[in-house]
Amino acid sequence: xxxxxxxxDPQLARRLLDEIHATVTRPWAMMExxxxxxxxxxRHGIDQLLPDEVELIHGPGCPVCVTPLEMIDKxxxxxxxxxxxxxxxxxxxxxPGTGRDLFRVKxxxxxxxxxxxxxxxxxxxxxxxDKQVVFFGIGFETTAPANAMTVHExxxxxxxxxxxxxxxxxxxxxxxxxxxxxxxxxxAFLAAGHVCSVMGVAEYPELVERxxxxxxxxxxxxxxxxxxxxRTVRQLERGEHRVENAYPRAVRERGNPAAMRMIEExxxxxxxxxxxxxxxxxxxxxxxDAFRAYDAEYRFDVGHVRTxxxxxxxxxxxxQGLIKPNDCPAFGTSCTPRTPxxxxxxxxxxxxxxxxxxxxxxxxxxG
Amino acid sequence: xxxxxxxxxxANWSCPLPxxxxxxxxxxxxxxxxxxxxxxxxxxxAAYGNDTLAALTDSAAVELGGARLAFSTDSYVxxxxxxxxxxxxxLAVNGTVNDLAMSGARAAFLSTAFILEEGVRLEVVGxxxxxxxxxxxxxxxxxxxxxxxxxxxxxxxxxxxxxxGIGLIPAGTDIRxxxxxxxxxxIVSGPIGAHGVAVLSVREGLEFGSDVVSDTAPLxxxxxxxxxVTPEVxxxxxxxxxxxxxxxxxIAAASGTGVVLTESAVPVPDSVGAACGFLGLDPLYxxxxxxxxxxxxPQHADAVLDAxxxxxxxxxxxxxGVCVTDHPGMVVARTALGGTRVVDLPLGEQxxxxx
Numbered sequence: 001x002x003x004x005x006x007x008x009d010p011q012l013a014r015r016l017l018d019e020i021h022a023t024v025t026r027p028w029a030m031m032e033x034x035x036x037x038x039x040x041x042x043r044h045g046i047d048q049l050l051p052d053e054v055e056l057i058h059g060p061g062c063p064v065c066v067t068p069l070e071m072i073d074k075x076x077x078x079x080x081x082x083x084x085x086x087x088x089x090x091x092x093x094x095x096p097g098t099g100r101d102l103f104r105v106k107x108x109x110x111x112x113x114x115x116x117x118x119x120x121x122x123x124x125x126x127x128x129x130d131k132q133v134v135f136f137g138i139g140f141e142t143t144a145p146a147n148a149m150t151v152h153e154x155x156x157x158x159x160x161x162x163x164x165x166x167x168x169x170x171x172x173x174x175x176x177x178x179x180x181x182x183x184x185x186x187x188a189f190l191a192a193g194h195v196c197s198v199m200g201v202a203e204y205p206e207l208v209e210r211x212x213x214x215x216x217x218x219x220x221x222x223x224x225x226x227x228x229x230x231r232t233v234r235q236l237e238r239g240e241h242r243v244e245n246a247y248p249r250a251v252r253e254r255g256n257p258a259a260m261r262m263i264e265e266x267x268x269x270x271x272x273x274x275x276x277x278x279x280x281x282x283x284x285x286x287x288x289d290a291f292r293a294y295d296a297e298y299r300f301d302v303g304h305v306r307t308x309x310x311x312x313x314x315x316x317x318x319x320q321g322l323i324k325p326n327d328c329p330a331f332g333t334s335c336t337p338r339t340p341x342x343x344x345x346x347x348x349x350x351x352x353x354x355x356x357x358x359x360x361x362x363x364x365x366x367g
Numbered sequence: 368x369x370x371x372x373x374x375x376x377x378a379n380w381s382c383p384l385p386x387x388x389x390x391x392x393x394x395x396x397x398x399x400x401x402x403x404x405x406x407x408x409x410x411x412x413a414a415y416g417n418d419t420l421a422a423l424t425d426s427a428a429v430e431l432g433g434a435r436l437a438f439s440t441d442s443y444v445x446x447x448x449x450x451x452x453x454x455x456x457x458l459a460v461n462g463t464v465n466d467l468a469m470s471g472a473r474a475a476f477l478s479t480a481f482i483l484e485e486g487v488r489l490e491v492v493g494x495x496x497x498x499x500x501x502x503x504x505x506x507x508x509x510x511x512x513x514x515x516x517x518x519x520x521x522x523x524x525x526x527x528x529x530x531x532g533i534g535l536i537p538a539g540t541d542i543r544x545x546x547x548x549x550x551x552x553x554i555v556s557g558p559i560g561a562h563g564v565a566v567l568s569v570r571e572g573l574e575f576g577s578d579v580v581s582d583t584a585p586l587x588x589x590x591x592x593x594x595x596v597t598p599e600v601x602x603x604x605x606x607x608x609x610x611x612x613x614x615x616x617x618i619a620a621a622s623g624t625g626v627v628l629t630e631s632a633v634p635v636p637d638s639v640g641a642a643c644g645f646l647g648l649d650p651l652y653x654x655x656x657x658x659x660x661x662x663x664x665p666q667h668a669d670a671v672l673d674a675x676x677x678x679x680x681x682x683x684x685x686x687x688g689v690c691v692t693d694h695p696g697m698v699v700a701r702t703a704l705g706g707t708r709v710v711d712l713p714l715g716e717q718x719x720x721x722x
Contacts, residue, residue, distance in 0.1 A: 045707055107393040357709065
């Protein structure tokens with residue numbers, strides 16, 4: 001596929017790796033923000049090929065992983081109602097809430113449907129006017145414009161039986177929170193390319209200055225990631241801290257103005273709880289007052305939903321890069337994708353699942 | 368952005384209780400992965416308890432009146448009923464024919480059972496039956512018996528089809544996953560992933576423009592051509608639900624050997640790779656309906672490969688890996704960049720990722 005195949009080329013990868021090896025002189029710890037990057041790094045074995053000095057810390061950018069338990073439980077309560085068609089992206093279905101997941105609700109008779117675009121959920125609402133259709137609007141800046149668009153369109157078309165259960169999160173406040181944590185070891189960030197394709201890079205210079213860390217906008221194919229690492233190492237070795245765009249084929253400095261306008265019209269910035277981490281101020285979006293009527297939390301009485309987290313898993317530390325997944329005693333024993341203790345073990349973008357799937361046994365390299 | 372004080376208190380980081388059990392059937396129980404395997408092993412095999420079933424092969428090898436027969440059954444619930452390259456009818460014939468072929472057998476007789484939903488147009492049922500007839504004829508198998516039931520509107524998905532089949536296992540062959548041996552060469556008969564992508568491309572709510580057509584095809588002829596070279600083919604498997612990765616994991620587990628997969632050698636058509644890319648699926652886990660994976664002793668590998676290339680269903684056959692003594696029971700992929708990773712059994716159905 002054009003723009004993908006070229007960025008998998010083993011010869012070019014070798015050249016970038018050689019340059020990284022030649023540049024690095026001492027240990028550096030950098031965080032790839034996005035779960036899609038984590039997935040790609042582990043799937044292609046990129047971390048095995050980097051110099052020992054370069055440590056990749058896996059960041060909190062997996063939307064499935066950071067959606068708070070309370071929101072999952074609200075989703076489960078709404079999805080179980082007989083009058084509701086509950087639409088969601090596929091990988092939310094297996095995220096454990098308190099005692100069950102959406103698959104279980106579906107198995108017990110709930111009308112839970114996987115959609116690939118949030119606008120498909122709106123179409124369901126149009127076709128089934130006697131049902132209440134709810135879309136689980138989660139994710140980072142990447143999914144926010146399309147989710148905002150559903151509400152915009154619902155109002156424009158007068159589709160009143162549609163609502164959005166919103167749990168949107170924003171990357172820059174999370175970067176800020178990670179840098180403020182007392183145990184923080186992160187010295188640089190590979191910023192999430194798709195997030196920046198929507199939002200541009202305007203939010204980053206302030207973070208770069210405040211925390212004196214390089215932030216390099218990075219893509220997802222192997223060569224994209226290696227180029228991001230190469231530029232980050234170069235900045236670190238030179239003692240620089242700048243915003244760089246290593247994903248120019250997708251990211252413009254100004255982002256996508258139409259998408260940003262849509263977000264601004266429909267959402268407003270709010271505090272948001274991150275699963276395993278806690279509340280980060282201003283780190284999310286909720287529907288603005290003008291669109292409150294389309295907020296599933298208001299439409300359905302789920303204010304009473306109380307959640308219970310157990311203290312067994314350490315995904316909070318994993319999400320902040322304080323430990324690697326396999327440092328957790330539960331990893332691969334009591335916690336597997338079959339029996340996830342935490343959401344990081346559910347999605348293949350979650351660091352724990354990526355480690356379990358691809359690194360369960362560090363085997364002797366072959367060939 | 369406001370100057371914020373983030374709440375990051377490690378003492379309060381916590382996670383939910385696990386969901387260890389599914390007290391009700393969930394879709395993953397039919398996904399061909401770990402949940403399916405648990406259901407079969409712990410609920411069904413435990414109830415029927417016998418050695419033939421316990422082998423858990425695509426088709427059972429049974430002896431009857433001095434003959435060695437392969438015997439298999441499969442139900443088809445594909446949605447939509449018609450998809451690029453085929454329909455539920457030819458799928459139902461080829462699926463069972465291929466399950467039998469994975470024991471080395473040429474399918475001889477099939478049964479077919481239809482569960483029809485009230486209200487389905489007879490013209491649609493007729494088209495499915497015609498497709499089954501044509502597929503049976505192409506595979507050289509006789510549909511010898513059948514059954515029809517009708518359920519009320521809303522109790523079915525239009526048409527469900529079950530087929531069962533029997534065929535003779537050629538003398539001198541012993542093809543089963545337990546026979547994979549270190550040194551065996553791993554061959555796939557052609558490009559992977561076309562069937563799963565073709566069906567997804569026309570599924571309601573997901574339609575996307577694609578020129579991918581299903582690879583549904585009978586494999587009995589190809590298997591016969593391979594066995595004509597040598598009866599010493601150790602393992603055959605058709606990587607349907609769960610895809611190539613699942614088949615390899617099952618073979619590694621059953622035989623207690625390791626499998627090294629050379630990722631760059633696995634043939635994935637560009638269009639399949641592109642569709643998987645934007646759906647967030649891994650082609651290694653996407654269903655095939657006209658492909659097989661073979662474990663062949665190294666001394667026979669070239670000749671078997673030649674025989675495959677000479678057959679229309681094996682024209683794209685290629686070596687994708689090797690069976691090893693390292694990491695017993697586990698499949699390890701060597702990535703194009705030179706790294707390695709574990710290839711695991713999927714839990715249930717693949718879940719399209721969010722972004």
